[in-house]
Amino acid sequence: MSRMWRSLVALVIGLTIALPLTAAEVEGVRLWRAPDHTRLVFDLSGPAEHKLFTLSGPHRVVVDIADTQLKAQLDTLDLKGTPIAQVRHARHNKKDLRVVFDLKQQTNPRSFALRRHEQMPDRLVIDLYDEVKSEEKTLQQVGGERDIVIAIDAGHGGEDPGALGPGRLREKDVVLAIAKQLNKQINQRPGFSAKLVRSGDYYVAHRDRVNFGRKIRADLFVSIHADAFTRKDARGAGVYAVSTRGATSETARFLAQRENESDLIGGAGSLNLGDKDDTLAGVLLDLSMTATMNASLDIGASVLSQLGTVTHLHKKRVEQANFAVLRSPDVPSILVETGFITNPYESKRLRDPKFQRRLAQKLSEGIVAHFESRPPAGTWVAANRGAEARRHVIARGETLSGIAARYRISVASLKEANGINSSVIRVGQTLSIPSG
Structure with a gap:
């Protein structure tokens, strides 16, 4: 009996080894340009390991995606305004997908994987950050008050x-x-x-x-x-x-x-x-x-x-x-x-x-x-606010008496300036503040 079980186990293992594993597929590729970097997103049919490295002379970024096939079109990507001159691809080690980004200038690349979430598939994200250029900073005299x-x-x-x-x-x-x-x-x-x-x-x-x-x-x-x-x-x-x-x-x-x-x-x-x-x-x-x-x-x-x-x-x-x-x-x-x-x-x-x-x-x-x-101290608005044009937006918990005390005016003058006949006020209401 034990010999028969050993034979069955060996057969199952042999079949498992012989069965080909389903390779992941790159189903779509998108490109986004931000002020400081370029992002490429590869939509995958399932999770896949990847490795990223750079080459120089000329500058290139290379991504190897393990056991993956390319089903998407790379030549339709709009590379205008990006550091990428062209995108190439080939098989690597027979079953891996290699994608090469030929660059116009050096970048700082970063990559990470995102697992399937809601309507989004598994994804590989590659960010190519622009080289930060050192610029000599100059102090601008804008007066004593800030915006x-x-x-x-x-x-x-x-x-x-x-x-x-x-x-x-x-x-x-x-x-x-x-x-x-x-x-x-x-x-x-x-x-x-x-x-x-x-x-x-x-x-x-x-x-x-x-x-x-x-x-x-x-x-x-x-x-x-x-x-x-x-x-x-x-x-x-x-x-x-x-x-x-x-x-x-x-x-x-x-x-x-x-x-x-x-x-x-x-x-x-x-x-x-x-x-x-x-x-x-x-x-x-x-x-x-x-x-x-x-x-x-x-x-x-x-x-x-x-x-x-x-x-x-x-x-x-x-x-x-x-x-x-x-x-x-x-x-x-x-x-x-x-x-x-x-x-x-x-x-x-x-x-x-x-x-x-x-x-x-x-x-x-x-x-x-x-x-x-309520202008912050040191701002142009605080320095140029006229007493006759002052306004106050009522916040939670405030009362007419408290607002009057804050601006050192009487409750009666505050009511008169705003046509208020009672002590009922509402949050968000704007009051004109008369001169003291």
């Missing part, structure tokens, strides 16, 4: 289209159009300077978006989205600030989870506390986050009140959820949902350039109203 800096983040991009609406309307396209309009309108305001996190169709990892805001020392980071929900009747714009403890609604929790998964789709391979002990670092970080969160809620209230004049609001207060892109410890940050792209009515409006401009205008007015009422 209020706004970092504008268009969500998703590149590999990550974001949510999809009717007619294959892509969130990444809608929010980039709105972000560019907002950037234009903010930059037209005296004393304000806006900068786009991404200016084209490429992906930026959450961490890099956050670091962008900190690098330019932004006074506000605003991330623009047009998300989806499980129900097509979900509608309305919303404004979100970060929460370290949980979401204020099931919708906020759902959206945060969805947005935080973007790095898995788009492909993504700080407050300096290094010299502090763990206890002190934790205390400092908590204090910084609390102040930043409170400022974010105040700005969010001002933006939400303006959005409500042009579109339906999903919630009439600023909600909180643990969005990864809002986790800067020292830059006030808000995420604006301009509407639900899965709602047929809102999708139609979101693709309309006129509506995009109106949304951007209201976003701009909400941001500017907040900073004109």
Whole structure:
């Protein structure tokens, strides 16, 4: 009996060895150009090991993908504006696929694999980072006051289209159009300077978006989205600030989870506390986050009140959820949902350039109203604000008496200047502050 079992085992092993393993296939190749790097994405039918190395004389990047066949076309890639002169391929060691990138200039390559996630297949991502050229920095004399800096983040991009609406309307396209309009309108305001996190169709990892805001020392980071929900009747714009403890609604929790998964789709391979002990670092970080969160809620209230004049609001207060892109410890940050792209009515409006401009205008007015009422010290807005033109956007928990005391005026004069007959005020309401 034991001899028969040994024979069966030997037969099974022999058949297993003899059976050919199914090779992976490269089913598609895409290329994205970002300001500082070029990204190539290989869609694979299954996971595959790879090895990357460089050669010089001339400069080349070589990628060997184990036991893989090429089914996609490489000669259709648009190489214009990239460091790649041409792409070649051949068999290597009989069963491996070798892809060679002939370069116009040297790059710093990086590669990583992404496992299958939702609608996205297994992928191999190759990033070719441009060589950083050393430039002599010159100091520009811009006077004694600085601009209020706004970092504008268009969500998703590149590999990550974001949510999809009717007619294959892509969130990444809608929010980039709105972000560019907002950037234009903010930059037209005296004393304000806006900068786009991404200016084209490429992906930026959450961490890099956050670091962008900190690098330019932004006074506000605003991330623009047009998300989806499980129900097509979900509608309305919303404004979100970060929460370290949980979401204020099931919708906020759902959206945060969805947005935080973007790095898995788009492909993504700080407050300096290094010299502090763990206890002190934790205390400092908590204090910084609390102040930043409170400022974010105040700005969010001002933006939400303006959005409500042009579109339906999903919630009439600023909600909180643990969005990864809002986790800067020292830059006030808000995420604006301009509407639900899965709602047929809102999708139609979101693709309309006129509506995009109106949304951007209201976003701009909400941001500017907040900073004109509470300009950071040392800014041009703070130095040039006239007492007769002062405005105050009401935040949560504020009262007329508290606002009057802050500006050293009487409650009666504050009511008279704003035509208020009672003590009832609402969050986001803008008050004119009369001279003392």
